[in-house]
Amino acid sequence: MAETILVVVEQQAGKLNRVSLETIAAAQSIAKDTGWQVEIAILGQDIGAVAQELAKRKAAKVYAIESPQLATYTSDAYVYALREFLKTHTPKLILMPHTYQVRDFVPSLALAMGKTVIPDAVGYKYENGKLLFTRQMFQGKFAADVSFAGDGPYLATFQNAAFRGDLAEAGTAPIETLQVTVPEGIIRVTAHEIFKEAKQAVDLSQAEVIVAVGRGIKEQKNMAMAEDLAKILGGDIAASRPICDAGWLPLDRQIGSSGQTIAPKLYIALGISGAIQHIVGMKGSRTIVAINKDAEAPIFEIADIGIVGNIFDVVPALTEEIKKAKAGA
């Protein structure tokens, strides 16, 4: 019998992760070169529809591995279920997309099997009966061909976009549904609601009003004063480098050559001297108000309104006046 390539694809809430098709295309291509056959496995609960969708690809079989414990992804359940499956099936090669989920469970699966993984491959070569996988090194400046030593099953994952999913060949594959029971105690983690971490908490480029703080603020506890001003103006808070350096504000709120470039309607600089590195990040602001005790500070050269004074006197008074004006309006 021909050797088998098992593609373990990925779904979430019954929806196929499209990158799975890329891996199927990769497997079909390898199969063509080696004369091996492709099988597809999908894990989850109530995944009949996804299995149907997969069955429309050219493959020898689609395994739908179902279990209530696979309804929500956990690495423990996935590793257990796949190991159970592999007790009765012996593919030569197991291919997976290099997704976060795969990155999460594959190391423990490989370790449990005592096998090696070639992760994040971008291509393969079949030369003189030997299967080689291409991996990038030195941040993509260099490509290395690597191969497996020892006996299979071999595990490999392919990088996103390494193959074209739309080129996965169509066909019809029989579906075999397998029920697995994951015993008590195997799953050591509880899955909570899935969330995505916001990449950037704030997009300062959209802000209309920005209150920016420089070293003149002196101490972290004085930040509250600037935040009050920002709040009453409905604006965002930002800073020059020393403040973010000190960790008083996150780095994504840094304005300047090494931070964000912004152009709000109103920019209020508190205790910022105005080094060129900062200026280049905010000089496009429509109205620039600078408050600094040093009358020589370069920020005044580009400010529309300059207040020479102690920010600890000026800012609370300003906040108070705005409050009053707003109340009156």
Place this chain on the structure above:
Amino acid sequence: MIHFREPIEGIERPQMEADVVIVGGGPAGMACALRLSQLIDAHNAVNPDAPLTKDNIYVLEKAREAGQHCLSGALLDPRSMRELLPGFETEAPIDGECTKESVYFLTRTGKRKFPFTPPPMRDHGNYVISINKFVKWMAQKVEEAGITVFTGFAASEVLLDGDRVLGVQTDDKGVDKSGQPKANFEPGYDLRSKVTIFAEGPRGSCTKQIVQQFHLEDSNHAQVYGVGIKELWEVPAGRVAKGEVIYTLGYPLTTKEYGGAWIYGISDTLLSVGYVTGLDYEDPRTDPHHAFQSFKEHPFLRDLLAGGKMVRYGAKSLPYGGWNSMPQMYGNGWMLTGDSAGFLNSQRLKGIHLAIKSGMLAAETAFDALLSGDTSSTQLAAYKARVDASWIREELYPVRNFHQAFEHGLVDGMVKAGLQQLMGGANLGPDSKSHPGYEKMRHLDAVGLTDLHRTQFLGQAKGDGKLTFDKLTDVYHSGTRHDDDQPTHLVIADLDICNNRCTKEFGNPCQFFCPASVYEMVETQSEDGGHLQKDLHINFANCVHCKTCDIMDPYQIINWVPPEGGGGPNYDGM
């Protein structure tokens, strides 16, 4: 809490095998790679059955693009390039050939032209170049020859096994400021090489590691350095001719400090202006950047630059020590080339041609070693023999006492250097010794706080924003960039010395000798909310990789290590 950069411990690092690793892609490193390629091509032409491969020869360069971190005047003596690539002039980026040179001695407001140009400063036939452009061109040649240049990768550690250099470890990427891996973390590689060639420029961090570990420097002949500060100026035409070279001595430094300036005409409207200050001054408040700013305020320069615009800024140290200060330059599996080994003629203020030649000689030695399969110290000793038999020795040996003559000031130095000129480079007695420059720095209370002769270079320059600039403005024009979210790459062994002892003894000279505003003493309230104290802040993102701090810090507690590869200045046309 400042977290300092160090290799992440306890992780598995990808391993890579190499025949030759060249650390640093400046003139020395690129010349070395090119020469190796030529030797391999020649070998393969006559040995088609047993060809050698270039696949396992790598150049590591910490800059994002080749040439970006190189800084020089620059004047190129074409001698070595003509040996490496005959006829290179037809395709290399050259701004002009030097046809006119003059030397001036500046007083505070006046200038006196030397009646004749001293022989070492005669530059007819040398080329005015931009070292960035030139090295970038060399890098293209190297890549066309089939040798891989890894830009954006720094060698952060030397891999050692006893007295053998096994290769280098590259920088860990994606580490945050507290030393934790970020989502894009990628561990540095262990690049294991049969031969490792260090071409890191002056005070290379890996070079420093092995110089210290293997005691390569002769303590009687310590390497001494200067720092060159440079700006590129666009000026109205007609001021300085293309290819014209002007040197000045004197103001703003006094007869006690070592230094001088250059002005090169790159084109009719573009000037390279720079000032070198010897890193062996006494007054801890000396600020080389300030010296350069004051130099531009001299009437001579004021006239040259009037109506012009500063377009670029940079700074870089250079090794002055000469022949006797060169450390042992080879060992088991390694060689030192270029400024890393001190290949610089301090009398002519030129080193690029020597760097290129040393790289070529190292390549020839490495090639023989690879062929013989022996990369031991015994085999690589041939490198030193090649240097001794070459014109490098002919050029450097006769000027071996030149810089040392100035150890006691300009007047004394002129007399001694004049005598050396008559005596084939020898002193009236034995060869001069040299001591690390930082040892000459004196405590604040010993230098006199009201020295009116030196105010023009003590403390930081304020700058008028037109002719003169403060450091931050200048640093902006260096184009330097570093990811802010990474550990501090200026590794300070004991911050307590900075914040308490140095403040009292030297007044934190790091604020002054650093030409990029990296070091800053910031007033902070003490924990109990009582008195104000000053703490050292390290604005590492401003660093222009000049290494001055590593060289001049009086306690020698600053260790410059490479930041994440790709960070650093963006010199272009400098």
